[in-house]
Amino acid sequence: MIFGLMDIIIFVGFIVAVLWIGMSKATKGASGEDFFLAGRGLSWWLIGFSLIAANISTEQFVGMSGNAASHVGLAIASYEWMAAITLVVIAFTFLPYFLRAGIYTMPEFLEYRYNTTARTIMAIATLFIYMLLLGSVTYSGALTIRTIAGDMGYNVPLAVGALTIGIIAMIYVAAGGLKACAWADLIQGSALILGGVIIMIFAFIKLGAADQAAQILDVNTGAVAIKDMAPDQGAISRFYELNRVRLNMFLPKTDTVLPWTALMLGLWIPNFYYWGLNQYITQRTLGSKSLSQGQRGIVFAAFLKLIIPFAIVIPGIIAFNLFASDMQFEAVRDNARVMTEYYKAHPGSSVVDMQESPADSVVANWGAEKFLLAVYETDAVIKALRTRNPYVLPISKSDYNVAEAASNAVFISEDKAWRNVYPALAAEVEEYNAGVRAANTITVNEKFIAYKYDTAMAQLLGKVLPNGIGLVGFVVAALLGAVVSSLAAMLNAASTIFTMDIFKKFISPTASQKTIVLLGRICVVAFSFVAILLAPQLGNPKISNSIFTIIQEGQGFISPGILAVFVFGLVFRKAPPLAGVVGLVTNIGAYGAMKLIAPQVQFLNRMAICFVLCLAVMGVITAMLPLQESVKFEQRGTLSLESSKGALIAGIAVVILTLILYTLFSPLLIAG
Numbered sequence: 325m326i327f328g329l330m331d332i333i334i335f336v337g338f339i340v341a342v343l344w345i346g347m348s349k350a351t352k353g354a355s356g357e358d359f360f361l362a363g364r365g366l367s368w369w370l371i372g373f374s375l376i377a378a379n380i381s382t383e384q385f386v387g388m389s390g391n392a393a394s395h396v397g398l399a400i401a402s403y404e405w406m407a408a409i410t411l412v413v414i415a416f417t418f419l420p421y422f423l424r425a426g427i428y429t430m431p432e433f434l435e436y437r438y439n440t441t442a443r444t445i446m447a448i449a450t451l452f453i454y455m456l457l458l459g460s461v462t463y464s465g466a467l468t469i470r471t472i473a474g475d476m477g478y479n480v481p482l483a484v485g486a487l488t489i490g491i492i493a494m495i496y497v498a499a500g501g502l503k504a505c506a507w508a509d510l511i512q513g514s515a516l517i518l519g520g521v522i523i524m525i526f527a528f529i530k531l532g533a534a535d536q537a538a539q540i541l542d543v544n545t546g547a548v549a550i551k552d553m554a555p556d557q558g559a560i561s562r563f564y565e566l567n568r569v570r571l572n573m574f575l576p577k578t579d580t581v582l583p584w585t586a587l588m589l590g591l592w593i594p595n596f597y598y599w600g601l602n603q604y605i606t607q608r609t610l611g612s613k614s615l616s617q618g619q620r621g622i623v624f625a626a627f628l629k630l631i632i633p634f635a636i637v638i639p640g641i642i643a644f645n646l647f648a649s650d651m652q653f654e655a656v657r658d659n660a661r662v663m664t665e666y667y668k669a670h671p672g673s674s675v676v677d678m679q680e681s682p683a684d685s686v687v688a689n690w691g692a693e694k695f696l697l698a699v700y701e702t703d704a705v706i707k708a709l710r711t712r713n714p715y716v717l718p719i720s721k722s723d724y725n726v727a728e729a730a731s732n733a734v735f736i737s738e739d740k741a742w743r744n745v746y747p748a749l750a751a752e753v754e755e756y757n758a759g760v761r762a763a764n765t766i767t768v769n770e771k772f773i774a775y776k777y778d779t780a781m782a783q784l785l786g787k788v789l790p791n792g793i794g795l796v797g798f799v800v801a802a803l804l805g806a807v808v809s810s811l812a813a814m815l816n817a818a819s820t821i822f823t824m825d826i827f828k829k830f831i832s833p834t835a836s837q838k839t840i841v842l843l844g845r846i847c848v849v850a851f852s853f854v855a856i857l858l859a860p861q862l863g864n865p866k867i868s869n870s871i872f873t874i875i876q877e878g879q880g881f882i883s884p885g886i887l888a889v890f891v892f893g894l895v896f897r898k899a900p901p902l903a904g905v906v907g908l909v910t911n912i913g914a915y916g917a918m919k920l921i922a923p924q925v926q927f928l929n930r931m932a933i934c935f936v937l938c939l940a941v942m943g944v945i946t947a948m949l950p951l952q953e954s955v956k957f958e959q960r961g962t963l964s965l966e967s968s969k970g971a972l973i974a975g976i977a978v979v980i981l982t983l984i985l986y987t988l989f990s991p992l993l994i995a996g
Contacts, residue, residue: 331797338515338801339492342808346496346508356840359501360428360820361611364963366506371621374506374608376628377513377806378813384632385520385803386464387875389640390778393651395543395740396581397570397641398989401633403876405573406587407595408982411626412975414600415619416967421894422606423615426960428824430603430886437893437955438904440829445908446889447825449882450603454818456878458851459858461814464778465489465807466859471654471782472800479707486859489804493811494852497819498845502611505812512805517628519802520635522795523784527642530788532559538648539566544576546740546774548648564994566645572995573986580738580926590928593935594876597883601890604817614964619971626978630985643780650783652714652745654776660717662770664697665729670756675749680721684711691715695749699724732764735772742774811855819847877927884931885911888938896946897954903942910934910941 327335357363366374391400425436431450435443466485473480496504531537534553541547553562564571574584582591599605612618644651667676678697679686688711690696696716700706706718719727729735734757737743743750753772761767781803789796823844828835835843862874889907893899914934918925925933959965988994 327796327800328792328794330792330794331800334794334797335801338511338798338805342508342511342805343492343496345511346504347499349500349503349507355837356428356824356844358503359841359844360816360824361607362501362503362506364611365613366503366608366611366617366621367613368617368620368624370506370510371608371612371618372624372628373513374509375605375621375625376632377509377516377809378505378605378608379810380513380516380632380636380806384636385516385781385806386468386778389636389643389780389784391581392570392637392640393644393777393780394581394775395540395546395570396575396579397540397543397567397572398633398637399570399573399575399582401637402573402582402587402591403595404629404632404637405982405985406591407599408626408629409979410592410595410599411622411629412978414596415622415626415975416972418600418890418894419609419618419622420615420965420967421957422610423612423618423963424957424959424965426963427610429821430601430606431821431825434889434893434904436957438889438899439901442889442901442904442908443825444829445905446882446886447821449908449912451818451821451826453879453882454604454814454821454851455854455858457875458811458814458818458855459862460875460878461807461810462486462489462855462859463862465804465811467778468782468785468803468807471779472785482860483856486856489807489811490852490856492804493808493815494849497812497815498848501841501844502607502816505809505816506608506611508812509809512802512809515798515802516806517631517635519799520632520639522799523781523788524635524639524642526788526790526795527639527646527784528559528563530646531562531642534562534646537562537566537645539645540570540741543569543572543579543740545744546742547744548741550648563642563645567641568995570641571989572991573989574991574995582928583926586926586928586932588932589935590926590930590932593884593887593931594879594928597879597887601883601886603821604813607813607817607820612963614966616964616966616968616971619968623971623975623978626975630978630981639784640780643783644775644777647780647783647787648775649714650787651775651777651779653712654779655773656712656714656717658773658776660697660719661723661727662735662772663695663717664719664724664727665733665770666735666753666756667697668727669729669733670752673752675752681705682716684709687711687713687716693748697724729770730768732760732767733770734760734767735770737772737774739772739774739777742772745774746772811852815848815851815855818851819844822847880915880927880931880934881912882908884915884935885909885938888935888942892939892942892946893955896942897956898950899942899946899955900949900951902949903945906945907938907942911938914938 388400422433425433427433431443431447434446466482469485470480470482496508536550536552539549539551541549575582577583577585609618663676667673667678676695680699682698690713692715698716698718699721700718701721703720706720735753785799823840827843885908889904893904911934914937918930
């Protein structure tokens with residue numbers, strides 16, 4: 325990829341424009357409501373774009389396109405299409421209660437409905453999860469920067485990319501709060517969608533001109549093949565022929581990423597939590613001018629959600645078709661440490677060898693019969709290597725010396741393609757693991773990968789966009805804007821929760837508005853550096869093969885319990901405060917216990933089990949200790965609560981369109 329003068333001008337101009345808009349539109353008021361909720365003055369169109377920009381980060385561009393590049397394919401779009409239905413429901417169920425309560429934060433609503441203890445538990449648990457989210461979103465952006473820079477011949481460490489992203493977001497959020505975020509999101513949200521469409525168009529053009537392409541033959545086994553393309557075959561026809569098995573929204577129930585069983589209940593839980601109860605999303609709707617404006621904004625965002633997969637997921641699928649070998653090379657970096665641990669744990673391996681500082685000719689001619697651990701003196705020597713081979717894994721001498729697997733370690737892969745790409749290694753590893761499991765009742769996992777799927781979007785950026793006309797600069801800026809907008813939303817939300825739910829509630833209830841705003845700004849700076857420091861740690865494959873999965877699974881510690889407590893409290897008005905407290909604690913304990921005791925249960929199914937368990941526990945408590953009188957949700961504030969009939973009609977249309985898409989991309993039609 326070549327980053328020319330026009331690209332640089334557009335890239336810098338975009339970043340400057342975002343910062344200028346964010347700073348110039350920042351609220352000049354001194355109150356907490358001005359800083360945290362934009363003075364409750366956001367219009368529907370601003371809310372809609374801001375919801376999308378806050379949501380679509382490189383978590384989607386990197387993580388979702390990465391999942392799409394794997395066997396999961398289009399099915400990962402369920403996070404977007406089911407969100408469209410979720411948003412419509414939230415607009416006409418949850419939102420009226422939240423605006424009636426006049427709350428700043430979602431934990432505050434639990435005090436309004438239950439008690440202070442429920443509010444505090446949710447606030448603390450949410451802040452812990454936000455630390456993960458801050459690091460994850462920053463990491464995915466830094467990974468994209470590193471990959472793009474690598475294509476241009478530069479080595480940009482993850483830490484440098486994370487610092488750049490964190491500082492940009494910190495500047496305008498600390499200065500202007502939610503209003504600055506919303507206006508910056510207007511630019512970034514528009515650019516995100518346009519940038520995704522541009523990438524998709526040129527990805528199809530590249531696929532139409534390719535001589536060969538990779539395809540996943542079976543989503544059950546992950547088997548991969550290289551197919552010669554007929555020269556007279558069009559891009560759309562090629563795409564369908566290569567990817568028909570990945571255009572199915574319903575994966576087998578045994579799938580570890582998104583089984584069809586999760587669509588029945590499991591996926592609805594993170595969706596309803598994320599769009600209806602997640603502070604960094606709902607903060608935009610809490611800042612609505614009125615209920616009508618909020619509902620229109622949410623339905624507008626729901627319609628945009630139907631478009632997003634075509635701009636993110638489809639390019640991710642094509643990325644594997646075109647650049648599977650490059651993703652295989654990218655996996656070498658992550659596999660080197662794990663392979664070293666395996667080699668030391670199993671010195672009699674017949675499929676792994678080791679050499680110190682092998683010559684380029686050795687690397688170039690090394691065959692596929694064995695893997696070679698190439699031990700070099702320093703990381704600098706490795707970075708200077710020009711010859712690559714997916715069966716040669718470079719590692720520095722210092723890293724090689726410290727790599728050591730635990731005696732109870734087993735070596736696995738969450739990547740379905742791994743066993744098919746490396747059958748000899750998989751067979752030997754399986755035999756080794758059997759011995760370890762026979763000798764140990766408790767084992768720990770070390771993870772191999774076949775492909776670095778999370779580089780899918782960066783591969784597209786570097787290899788399909790035309791150079792020299794500014795498109796590369798625009799799309800890279802849009803991607804950077806994506807992570808900045810999401811990070812900004814999280815920073816604003818985390819600072820709001822800490823300031824309003826912790827500081828003002830317990831530390832200084834009489835704090836002045838000036839103090840509250842000042843603390844909000846200090847929190848933004850502090851949380852920014854948490855994100856910057858945590859981000860580089862999340863690239864470790866021991867944590868997960870997919871950053872998108874890290875984020876979704878991590879939120880399971882709070883999302884089922886929070887959703888259960890909110891829904892139960894709204895439906896059953898005689899539920900006592902104890903029910904809300906126990907419901908939250910039950911989920912945290914049950915989800916964590918299931919992850920340890922039954923890790924084979926897919927995390928979305930785990931969420932569904934915990935959600936039902938929380939409802940059952942709350943039901944028992946309510947039956948035993950019901951309130952004497954039903955809770956009344958009285959209005960606090962003067963906000964107009966008149967519902968929008970136009971938004972309701974548009975919302976019904978969105979739901980119908982979503983159902984049509986699910987039918988279209990099913991074994992009944994396209995995937996059949």
